[in-house]
Amino acid sequence: MLQHSFVLDALETTGADTFSHFEVLIQEHRELGDSPQPSRLQQLVPTIGTFHTHLPLRDAFLIYNEKHRLTKRKHIQISFNEIRHILNLAQIMELRKERDGESVKTMMTSSSRLDSEDDSRQAWVDDMEIPDTDDSAPVAQLNGPKLISFDGDQTLYSDGANFEENPKLANYLYLLLRHGVFVAVVTAAGYDYNVEKYEFRLSGLLKYFEKRGLTPTECERFYLFGGECNYLLRLGSDYHLHPVPEDGPGGWCNATKFLKDAPANWSESSIQSLLDVAEENAKETVAELNLRGRVLRKRRSVGLVPQPGQEITRESLDETILRVHEKLRSMHNGQGPGLPYCAFNGGTDAWVDVGNKRVGVQVLQTFLGVEPTKTLHIGDQFLNTGNDYAARACAPCIWIINPKETTYILKSILRLAGVSFALPPVGKTIPSSPSLDFKEVERRAVAAKNIDVYTGQIYTGDLSNKKESQP
Secondary structure (H helix, E strand, O other): OOOHHOOOOOOHHHHHHHHHHHHHHHHHHHOOOOOOOHHHHHOOOOOOOOOOOOOOOHHHHHHHHHHHHHHHHOOOOOOOOHHHHHHHHHHHOOOOOOOOEEEEHHHHHHHOOOOOOOOHHHHHHHOOOOOOOOOOOOOOOOOOOOOEEEEEEEOEEOOOOOOOOOHHHHHHHHHHHHHHOOOEOOOOOOOOOOHHHHHHHHHHHHHHHHHOOHHHHHHHHHHEEEEEOOEEEEOOOOEEEOOOOOOOOOOHHHHHOOOOOOOHHHHHHHHHHHHHHHHHHHHHHHHHOOOOEEEEEOOOEEEEEEOOOOOOOHHHHHHHHHHHHHHHHOHHHHHOOOOOEEEEOOOOOEEEEEHHHHHHHHHHHHHHOHHHHHHEEEOOOOOOOOHHHHHOOOOOOOOOHHHHHHHHHHHHHHHHOOOOOOOOOOOOOOOOOOOOOHHHHHHHHHEEEEEOOOOOOOEEOOOOOOOOOOO
16 A cells, blocks of 8 residues: 555655545544444455554654655655554554643654754753652653553563663653553463562563662552463562462452453363364474474463474464464364464464463453553564464554664653653753662572573573472
């Protein structure tokens, strides 16, 4: 659609109008809702998903173009990544309400100028973290999303790594919690309710929260959903994760069992049938394609992971996922497994999980009382072989490709929300946040420690021998 609309040397006059047309098509699509009559957009793009909010695409394009000068290019047309950035910008713009006569466009344009104007004091604001001058002072509720959920790998930290060395991102997450936002990590990593294994992967972030002194109320706004939607944990005032009860008063399964696909409604026999098919398919694929991988089965998932020191190609992982999709859809005479599931290429591995991120985000929305239009999911896997794909059905989404982009998105959200960018008086400085060397957090002061992100096994002592610690 875009290739026919964008003509180099004519973008100055056609670019914004093209995005205005998309804006109209999206609004028409939203207004038709569940009508059997397909929208014009759906006729052009049959796989189009749900748009939970209006998207100010023209304004987003104009703001993005002001900074990056797309319309000045003479040889290279607009790219997929640039379109992704414009859509991301439009989404976070829409989630902020205008106030005091100030338009979102005005504020975003003003913010983008900070990146280009040659002024040392403005450059200081752009290069440093958003300052928060007094950790003990009360702060207003964020003018923006009320719940932000994040994928883990390649969104908050590098694939297969842990949250250790990104103090800017940690600071932005801290500021979101301070300003009343629920923050949730919705990850495929499933270690049952073995808290230590999740904490290991987030230890740098949790230590940062402790150093900054989050209050008990602010701590309780931080959640982690393991196994896509199977194991819910919440941060306590001791800066440790704690399982949220599933049953009884306040239990998250109890509170959400009226949802059609809620985990509370899954039978154990259906779970095991789904996993049996997934495990058999993974083993067949390893044998037929001669893959250097091993098949793991957990309580709610099956994974194909590389043998130590080996790699599995992206093509082989995609083949595995497409095969398992085919097998699962054919269960029960073509009716499918009867449960929500997620089969995805994780970049270095492939997994089939019982449940998916649509269910995870919906459970959080219901449990926390947040509307879909006030929710934002941020992830990197939005292809049909990715595990963020399902979240599109229940929340506005932001498609990023690495933690650096996540950091920039959160910075933009905080700017739009009006988190203070006030410059210090001449001769004065804004106090910096407590310093923290992420490489020297307390867990590193004990014996050298490592975690197998696939199995959840934690090793201590001489890592070359890989002796598993006792539970």
